[in-house]
Amino acid sequence: MKISYNWLKQFIKIDWNSEETAALLTDLGLEVETVDKYQSVKGGLKGIVVGHILTCVPHPDADRLKVTTVDLGDGTPVQIVCGASNVGAGQKVPVATIGTVLYDKEGNPFTIKKGKIRGQESHGMICAEDELGLGESHDGIMILDETLVPGTKAATVFKIENDEVFEIGLTPNRADAMSHLGTARDLRAGMLQSGVNVELITPSVSNFRVDKRTLKIDVDVKESKLVPRYCGVTISGITVKTSPEWLQNRLKAVGINPKNNIVDVTNYVLHDLGQPLHAFDANKINGKVQVKTLPTGTKFTTLDDIERTLHEEDVMICDDKGPMCIAGVFGGKNSGVSENTTAIFLESAYFNPVSVRKTAKRHQLNTDASFRFERGIDPTITEYALKRAALLIQEVAGGEITSDIVDVYPKKIEDFTVFLNFSKVAKIIGQELPKDTIKQILASLEIKVNSVSDAGLGLTIPAYRVDVQREIDVIEEILRVYGYNNISLSKKINASVANSPRTEDYKVQNTIASQLNAQGFHEMMANSLTTAAYAELSTVLKEEHNVTMLNPLSSDLATMRQSLLFSGLEALAYNINRKNADLKLFEFGKSYHNYPSGYEEIKHLTLFQTGNRNQESWTQASQPSNFFLFKGFVTAILEKLGIQKTNCIPVTSDVFSEGIAFGLGQETLVEFGVVKKSILKYFGIKQEVFYADFNWALVLKLVSSKIKFTDIPKYPEVRRDLALLLDNEVSYDAIYKIARQTEKSLLKEINLFDVYAGSNLPEGKKSYALSFTIQDTAKTLEDAQIDKIMSKLQKNFETELGAVLR
Numbered sequence: 001m002k003i004s005y006n007w008l009k010q011f012i013k014i015d016w017n018s019e020e021t022a023a024l025l026t027d028l029g030l031e032v033e034t035v036d037k038y039q040s041v042k043g044g045l046k047g048i049v050v051g052h053i054l055t056c057v058p059h060p061d062a063d064r065l066k067v068t069t070v071d072l073g074d075g076t077p078v079q080i081v082c083g084a085s086n087v088g089a090g091q092k093v094p095v096a097t098i099g100t101v102l103y104d105k106e107g108n109p110f111t112i113k114k115g116k117i118r119g120q121e122s123h124g125m126i127c128a129e130d131e132l133g134l135g136e137s138h139d140g141i142m143i144l145d146e147t148l149v150p151g152t153k154a155a156t157v158f159k160i161e162n163d164e165v166f167e168i169g170l171t172p173n174r175a176d177a178m179s180h181l182g183t184a185r186d187l188r189a190g191m192l193q194s195g196v197n198v199e200l201i202t203p204s205v206s207n208f209r210v211d212k213r214t215l216k217i218d219v220d221v222k223e224s225k226l227v228p229r230y231c232g233v234t235i236s237g238i239t240v241k242t243s244p245e246w247l248q249n250r251l252k253a254v255g256i257n258p259k260n261n262i263v264d265v266t267n268y269v270l271h272d273l274g275q276p277l278h279a280f281d282a283n284k285i286n287g288k289v290q291v292k293t294l295p296t297g298t299k300f301t302t303l304d305d306i307e308r309t310l311h312e313e314d315v316m317i318c319d320d321k322g323p324m325c326i327a328g329v330f331g332g333k334n335s336g337v338s339e340n341t342t343a344i345f346l347e348s349a350y351f352n353p354v355s356v357r358k359t360a361k362r363h364q365l366n367t368d369a370s371f372r373f374e375r376g377i378d379p380t381i382t383e384y385a386l387k388r389a390a391l392l393i394q395e396v397a398g399g400e401i402t403s404d405i406v407d408v409y410p411k412k413i414e415d416f417t418v419f420l421n422f423s424k425v426a427k428i429i430g431q432e433l434p435k436d437t438i439k440q441i442l443a444s445l446e447i448k449v450n451s452v453s454d455a456g457l458g459l460t461i462p463a464y465r466v467d468v469q470r471e472i473d474v475i476e477e478i479l480r481v482y483g484y485n486n487i488s489l490s491k492k493i494n495a496s497v498a499n500s501p502r503t504e505d506y507k508v509q510n511t512i513a514s515q516l517n518a519q520g521f522h523e524m525m526a527n528s529l530t531t532a533a534y535a536e537l538s539t540v541l542k543e544e545h546n547v548t549m550l551n552p553l554s555s556d557l558a559t560m561r562q563s564l565l566f567s568g569l570e571a572l573a574y575n576i577n578r579k580n581a582d583l584k585l586f587e588f589g590k591s592y593h594n595y596p597s598g599y600e601e602i603k604h605l606t607l608f609q610t611g612n613r614n615q616e617s618w619t620q621a622s623q624p625s626n627f628f629l630f631k632g633f634v635t636a637i638l639e640k641l642g643i644q645k646t647n648c649i650p651v652t653s654d655v656f657s658e659g660i661a662f663g664l665g666q667e668t669l670v671e672f673g674v675v676k677k678s679i680l681k682y683f684g685i686k687q688e689v690f691y692a693d694f695n696w697a698l699v700l701k702l703v704s705s706k707i708k709f710t711d712i713p714k715y716p717e718v719r720r721d722l723a724l725l726l727d728n729e730v731s732y733d734a735i736y737k738i739a740r741q742t743e744k745s746l747l748k749e750i751n752l753f754d755v756y757a758g759s760n761l762p763e764g765k766k767s768y769a770l771s772f773t774i775q776d777t778a779k780t781l782e783d784a785q786i787d788k789i790m791s792k793l794q795k796n797f798e799t800e801l802g803a804v805l806r
Contacts, residue, residue, distance in 0.1 A: 001167075001168045001170045001177075001178060002165050002166070002167060002168075002253070002254040002255050003165065003166040003168055003180060003183050003254070004038070004163050004164075004165055004180070004250065004253040004254055005018055005021070005163060005164040005165070005166065006161070006163045006164075006250075006253070007163075007180050007250055007253070007254075007271075007272075008180050008183060008184055008187070010180075010201070010203075011180060011181055011184035011185075011200060011201055011202070012184045012187060012188055012191075012198055012199075012200060012201065013198060013199075013201070014187075014191070014198065018035050018164040018166075019035070021166075021187070022035055022166060024187065024190045024191070024194070025166065025168065025183070025186070025187060025190075027190065027480075027483055027484070027485065028186050028187070028189070028190045028480055028481065029171070029174065029186075029480045030168050030170065030174070030177055030183060030186060031168065031169045032166045032167065032168055032169075033167045033168065033169045034166075034167040035164055035165070035166055035167075036164070036165045036167065037162070037163075037164060037165075038161075038162070038163040038164065038165050038252070038253045039160060039161070039162055039163075040160055040161040040162075040245070040248075040249045040252070041132065041133040041134060041158070041160050042103050042107065042133050043101055043102065043103060043109075043133070044155055044160050044162060045132060045153070045154040045155040045158065045160055046100070046101070046155070047096060047097050047099060047100030047101070047112075048094050048095065048096055048097075048100060048127070048132065048153070048154035048155070049072055049073065049094075049095055049097060049150075049151055049152065049153055049154060050073070050092055050093075050094065050095070050144060050148045050149065050150055050151065050152040050153075050154065050157065051070040051071065051072050051080075051092070051093050051094070051095035051124075051126065051150060052070065052071040052090075052091075052092055052150040053068050053069070053070055053087065053088065053089050053090060053091045053092075053093060053126075054068075054069045054070065054071055054077055054089065055068060055069040055089055056068045056069075056087055056088050056089040059081065059117075059118060059120060060119075060120075061118045061119055061120075062117075062118045064083055064085075065081055065082070065083050065117065065118065065120075066081070066082055066083075066087055067079060067080075067081055067120050068080050068081075068082055068087065068089075068126070070093075070095060070124070070126070071150045072095060072097065072124075072150060072151055073149065073150035073151015073152070074151060078123040078124060079120070079121055079122065079123055080095070080122050080123060080124045080125065080126055081117040081118075081120050081121075081122040082125075082126045082141065084126065084128065084140040084141040085140055086139075086140035086141060086143070087126065087140070087141055090146075091141075091143055091144075091146075092143070092144040092145065092146050092148050092150075093126045093127075093141050093142060093143065093144060094126070094127045094132060094141075094142050094144065094154050095124050095125065095126055095127070096112045096124055096125040096127055096131075097112065097124050098112055098113065098114050098123060098124060099111065099112065099113075100112045100124075100125075102125075102127075102131060102132070103133060105130070112124060112125050126141045127141060127142065128140060128141050128142060129142050132154070134158060144157065159245075161249045163249075163253050165253055165254065168183070172375060173467035174467065175372070175375035175376045175377065175464075175466055175467070176274075176378070176464050176465055176466075176467075178274050178371070178372050178375070178377075179270075179271060179272060179273055179274030179275075180271060180272055180273075181202070181272065181273050181274060182274055184200060185200060185445075185446070188200050188444065189441065189444035189445050189481050190481060192440070192444045193440075193441060193444070193481050193482060193483065203272075203388055205384060205387035205388050205391060207391060208387040208390060208391055208401070209401065210401045210402075210403065210404055211400035211401050211402065212236075212400055212401075212402050213402065213403060213404065214236065214402045214403075215234040215236050215282060215343060215402040215403055216234070216402075216403045216404075217232065217234055217282065217285060217288060217289055217345050217403065217406075218288035218289070218406075219232055219288065219289045219290075219291070219406045219408055220288055220289070220290045220291070220292075221291040221408045222290065222291060222292040222293075223291060223292055223293060223315055224408075224410050224411070225352065226293075226315045226351065226352045226355045227291050227315060227327065227349060227350070227351055227352070227408075228350050228352070228379065228409070228410075228411065228413055229349060229350040229379055229382050229407070229408065229409045229413070230291055230347070230349040230350075230406075230407075230408045230409075231347070231348045231349065231382050231383050231386050231405055231406060231407045231408075232289065232345055232346060232347050232348070232386075232405070232406045233345075233346050233386060233390055233401060233403055233404070233405045233406070234282055234343060234344065234345050234346070234401075234402045234403040235343065235344050235346060235390060235393055235394070235399045235400065235401055235402065236282070236342065236343040236399055236400055236402040237342065237343070237398060237399040237400050238262065238341070238342060238343065238344065238393065238397040238398055238399035239342075239397055239398050239399075240260050240261065240262055240337060240338070240339050240340075240341050240397065241260065241261055241397070242258070242260065242261065243258050243260065243261045243264040243265075243396055244261075244396055247261070247264050247265070247268060247396060248264070250268060250271075251264060251267055251268060251271075254271055256271070260337065260339070261393070261396040261397045262279050262337045262341070262344060262393060262397060263279065263337060264396075265389055265392045265393050265396060265397075266278065266279055266346075266389060267368070268392065269385055269388055269389045269392070270368055270369065270372070271368075272388070273381060273384075273385050273388065274372060274377055274378065274381075275348060275377060275378070275381055275382065275385035276328065276368065276369035276372055276373060276377070277346060277347060277348050277385065277386070277389050278317075278325060278331055278346075278347045278369075279336075279337050279344045279345070279346050279347070280317075280324060280325070280335050280336070280337075280344060280345040280346075280347065281335060281336065281337055281338065281341045281343075281344060282343035282344050282345045283341070283342070283343060284324075284334065284335050285319045285324070285335070285345055286319045286320045286321045287319050287320030287321075288319070288320065289317060289318070289319060289345065289347075290317075290318045290319065290320075291315065291316075291317055291318075291327065291349075292315070292316060292318060293312055293313060293314060293315060293316065294310050294312070294314070294316055294318070294323060295310075295312060296309075296310065296311050296312040297309060297310070298310040298323065300316070300323045300326070300332065301332065301333045301334070302326065302330045302331065302332060302333060302365075303330060303331045303332065303333055303336055304330075305333060308326075308363055310323070310326075311359070311362055313355065313358060313359070314326060314327075314359045314362070314363075315327040315328070315351065315352075315355055315356075315359070317347065319335075326359060326363070326365075327349070327351055327356070327359075328349070328351040328355075328356040328359070328369055328370060328373040328374075329356060329359055329360050329363070329365050329367060329369065329370045329373075330363075330365050330367055330369075330370075343399075343402070344393075346386060346389060346390060346393070348382050348383070348385050348386035348389070349382065350377060350379040350382055350413070351373050353373060353374050353375060353376045353466075354374075354550050354551060356370055356373040356374045357370075357374035357551045358551070358552075360374060361552075361553070361554070374551075375466075376464075376466040377464070378462075378463065378464030379413040379463055379464070380413075380462075380463060380464065381464075382407075382409075383405060383407055386405060387405075413463050414463065415460045415461055415462055415463050416460070416461040416463070416465075416468070416469050417450075417458070417459065417460055417461070418458075418459045418461060418468075418469070418470065418471055418473075418474055419456055419457070419458055419459070419471065420438075420456045420457045420458075420459055420471055420474050420475070421455060421456040421471065422435065422438075422454075422455065422456050422457075423455075423456075424456075424471060424475065425438065425475050425478065428472070428475045428479075429475065429478075429479055429482075429487060430487060431487050431488060433478070433482065437482070438457070438478055439457070441477070441478050441481045441482060442457070442459065442474075442477075442478070444481065445465075445477055445481065446462050447459055447460070447461055447462070447465075447468075447474070447477070448460040459474065461474070503700065503703045505700060508641065508699075508700060508703055509588055511640065511641075512605065512637055512640065512641070513586070513588075515636065515637070515640055516586050516607070516633070516637075519584070519633060519636070520584050520614075521584040521585060521586045521607070521633075522583075522584065522585055522586075523585075523586055523587065523588075524568070524571055524585045524586070524587045525587065525589070526561075526564070526567035526568065526570070526571060526587060526589065527557070527567065528560055528561055528589070528590065528592065529549065529552075529553075529557040529558070529559065529560065529561070530556070530557070530559055530560075530561045530566060530567060531555060531556045531557075531558065531559060532546050532548070532555075532558060532559040534559075534561070534562075534563070534566040535559075535562060537566070537655075537679050537682060538563070538653065538654055538655050538679075539654050540652065540653050540654055540655075541562045541563060544594070545562060545593050545594050545595060546559045546560070546562065546594060547559065547560035547592045547593065547594045547599060548560075560591075560592035561591055561592065562591050562592065562593060563591055563655075563693075564587060564589050564591060564604050564606045564693065565606070565655055565675070565679075565691060565693070566683075567587075567589075568585065568587060568606055568608050568691070569608075569675070569679070569680070569683045569685065569689070570683065571585060571608075572585070572608060572610055572683070572685060572689060573683040573684055573685050576610075576685060576687070577684070581610070581611040581612075581687065582610070582611035582612045582614075582615065583608065583609070583610050583611055584607075584608070584609050585607070585608040585609075586605065586606065586607050586608070587604075587605070587606050588603070588604070588605055588696070589603070589604060589606070590602060590603050590604065591604060602695070602697065603696040603697055604693055604694060604695065604696055605637075605693075605694040605696050605699070606691065606692065606693050606694070607630075607633060607634065607672070607690075607691070607692040608689065608690070608691055609625050609629075609630050609633070609689070609690045610625065610685075610687055610688060610689045610690065611624070611625060611687060612624055612625065613625045613626075613629055624688075625688070625690060627658065627673070627674065627690065628753070630672065630690040630692070631660075631672065633692075634662075634670060634672050634692050637694070638662065638669075638670075641699065641702070641703050642703065643669070643699070643702045643703070645664070646662040646663060646664055646669060647662070647663055647664070648660055648661070648662060648732070648733055648736050649661045649662070649663045649668065649733065650731065650733055651671045651673060652668065652671070653671055653693075654676075655675060655676060655679060655691070656671070656672075656673035656674060656675065656676065656691070657673070657674050657675070657676045657677065658673050658674045659671060659672060659673020659674065660672065660673060660732065660733070664698075664702065667695070667698055668695060668698075669694065669695060669698055669699065669702070670692055670693065670694045670695065671692070671693050672690070672691065672692035672693070673690070673691065674688060674689070674690060674691075675689045675690070675691050713775060713777050714777075715775065715776060715777065715778070715779060715780045715781075716775070716780065717748065717773050717774065717775035718773070718774045718775065718781055718786055719771055719772065719773050719774075720771070720772050720774065720786065720790050721769065721770065721771050721772070722769075722770050722772070722790070722793070722794065722797075722805065723767060723768070723769050723770075723805070723806040724767070724768050724770065724797060724803040724804070724805065724806065725761070725762075725765055725766075725767055725803065725804040725805075725806050726765065726766055726767070726768055726801060726802070726803050727764060727765065727766075727801075727802060728757070728764055728765065728766050730766075730801050730802075730803075732752050732768070734800075734801060735750075735752075735768065735770065735797065735801070736750055738793075738796050738797060738800055738801070739772065739793055741796075742789075742792055742793050742796050743774075743789050743792070743793065746774050746775065746776055746781075746789065747772060747773075747774055747789070748773045748774065748775050749771075749772075749773035750770065750771070750772055750773075751770065751771045751773075752768060752769070752770055753769055753770070753771055754767075754768070754769035755767070755768060755769075756769075767806060772790070772793065774786060774789060
């Protein structure tokens with residue numbers, strides 16, 4: 001953001017140099033990145049003086065050149081060769097003396113040197129207005145007022161304005177400082193705190209009055225939630241022309257190219273007060289002004305001559321025939337001010353920031369107006385800015401106010417109320433500030449003190465301070481005005497070592513991350529913002545549970561993720577497309593949900609594996625990753641954390657083509673398996689992907705800080721295997737439950753170590769190979785006892801599942 005120092009001084013009388021002012025602004029949080037010099041004429045006409053042509057004779061060797069003798073006021077006339085057709089004796093002219101630097105139309109510098117032209121010496125240059133940067137004409141040299149004294153500096157004759165421009169790196173929250181008035185308001189607060197008593201001078205609009213009521217244009221605001229306040233007035237009898245120099249200089253200083261006096265005034269007030277305005281040609285308005293939305297697909301041509309397709313949420317300024325302007329963003333081609341305009345309808349409004357931001361992003365338009373509207377302007381100055389602009393238009397374009405001001409403001413935007421606790425101020429700042437100092441700072445920021453008690457202050461925050469709505473925000477305001485550099489540091493430094501348990505979240509994360517890294521996994525961190533379309537890939541995810549952003553950067557980053565799966569698949573696809581196909585990744589992250597009961601964040605640990613299990617090597621052939629290897633990584637995490645006695649349960653998520661889950665009671669601890677091919681196809685992934693999703697909050701609950709020991713069993717365990725032919729519909733979970741119910745005391749472990757479905761098997765059948773580990777901690781098992789258990793298991797599998805022993 002550019003701030004002109006001369007312009008700033010219209011609001012606050014200050015005689016500081018620019019370095020001092022820049023330092024104070026930076027201390028206040030308005031960081032001044034650079035201070036640039038500005039001159040209304042490049043070079044400031046340095047070296048240009050008024051010359052008096054004493055003689056003028058034809059050049060002896062060139063028909064179109066003349067040799068002049070010029071008095072430059074130093075008592076020694078010089079000879080200058082000039083080729084202008086209008087040069088003559090007795091004239092007062094601008095002369096560039098030897099060593100003067102001038103600039104061509106492209107801004108490139110060149111230096112005036114002593115030289116010879118066709119054999120005649122020339123000690124300078126008599127200039128045309130375009131050579132000085134004072135205009136576009138090159139018809140001849142400039143003829144100055146004959147009363148001017150030779151030697152007078154041209155800079156004083158043409159009133160060259162010299163200015164300094166602050167380039168401020170404005171943070172997005174400081175919408176209140178997006179103008180010269182806002183910057184002056186902050187500067188005044190800082191100066192008062194520095195002991196310099198200054199007043200804030202605001203332009204007077206007391207001269208505003210209605211001259212005639214001959215051009216009334218009615219306004220109908222149909223979207224009051226999106227347009228809380230809308231003002232307008234008509235001005236007739238204006239003359240559209242070039243703006244006066246003072247107005248052009250103000251705009252040029254802040255990087256705005258002047259267009260005409262009407263448009264220039266609207267731009268001036270925007271940078272002056274921070275209120276965007278728009279002027280419509282009143283003769284092009286058919287009927288009344290209507291502020292409304294239009295159906296999606298409506299075509300509209302903007303000022304840049306581009307036809308745009310409107311969205312149903314775009315707020316438009318319309319008349320009875322159709323749209324005229326995209327509200328708060330960009331004007332229309334057919335309703336703007338032209339050279340033939342004689343009457344205007346001047347608009348000043350407060351538009352909903354979210355609505356303007358969405359519209360600007362949707363149409364890829366970034367204007368000075370949208371920049372301010374989408375961050376939140378001051379709703380209380382809407383009418384004041386309109387009057388200010390109307391008076392300026394009358395000053396530079398003539399005309400009369402021909403209607404009363406229309407002010408549609410059905411529901412006033414109220415100020416915020418906050419209670420400030422003195423003890424909280426001292427705690428946050430680290431130093432107890434005098435209460436009078438706190439009150440003085442708040443008053444300088446136009447924050448009203450409604451009530452005073454020993455505990456604190458009841459405050460009313462102006463509506464334009466959209467970034468100050470909490471107690472901590474007020475404390476930040478106090479601190480930045482008081483000065484961070486003014487906070488004293490204690491000579492004694494106190495430090496303490498926190499004793500956190502080993503089950504602290506970050507410690508458990510580090511333990512598991514180290515283990516996974518040792519197993520070849522790499523940690524990833526994906527963006528929590530994603531697209532709403534991912535909710536359609538799973539029936540478990542509901543679109544109505546999406547947490548949507550009010551001001552999304554794009555449709556691809558408009559929603560908080562409900563699952564970590566899809567951001568992980570994005571990372572896999574990115575790597576696979578770049579020939580990095582053997583991947584093992586993990587992520588600690590959160591998912592976000594908008595449930596009927598309220599918003600909820602759930603922390604997860606997710607694992608991804610795809611491609612070969614190890615890199616190619618001459619010592620061993622590459623082997624593809626498989627489900628059981630991946631299952632080993634999952635169980636290793638649980639074992640590392642001492643989580644035991646989990647039960648195998650069916651997966652509830654439909655993102656798996658094959659998968660299982662471990663749980664405790666009614667809660668699912670982790671789900672893992674093979675991701676569906678239909679989901680992989682959406683991301684362009686053609687290879688198998690294994691995915692695990694841990695409920696990290698539950699994991700932390702189960703991590704015990706106590707270490708339990710059990711004796712090593714004295715008696716051996718026995719393993720027996722069964723190969724069962726089953727229907728395809730039978731799940732491993734069913735087998736597991738039957739086995740546990742059949743033998744509850746001696747059966748220690750059940751493991752599925754092979755699955756086969758293919759040729760040589762009857763249709764609709766599959767083969768499961770299972771191992772059963774049996775152990776008695778009190779004695780050695782006998783064969784008869786073992787055979788009895790296995791027979792009972794086989795019989796129950798046959799009876800309940802129709803299993804056949806292979």
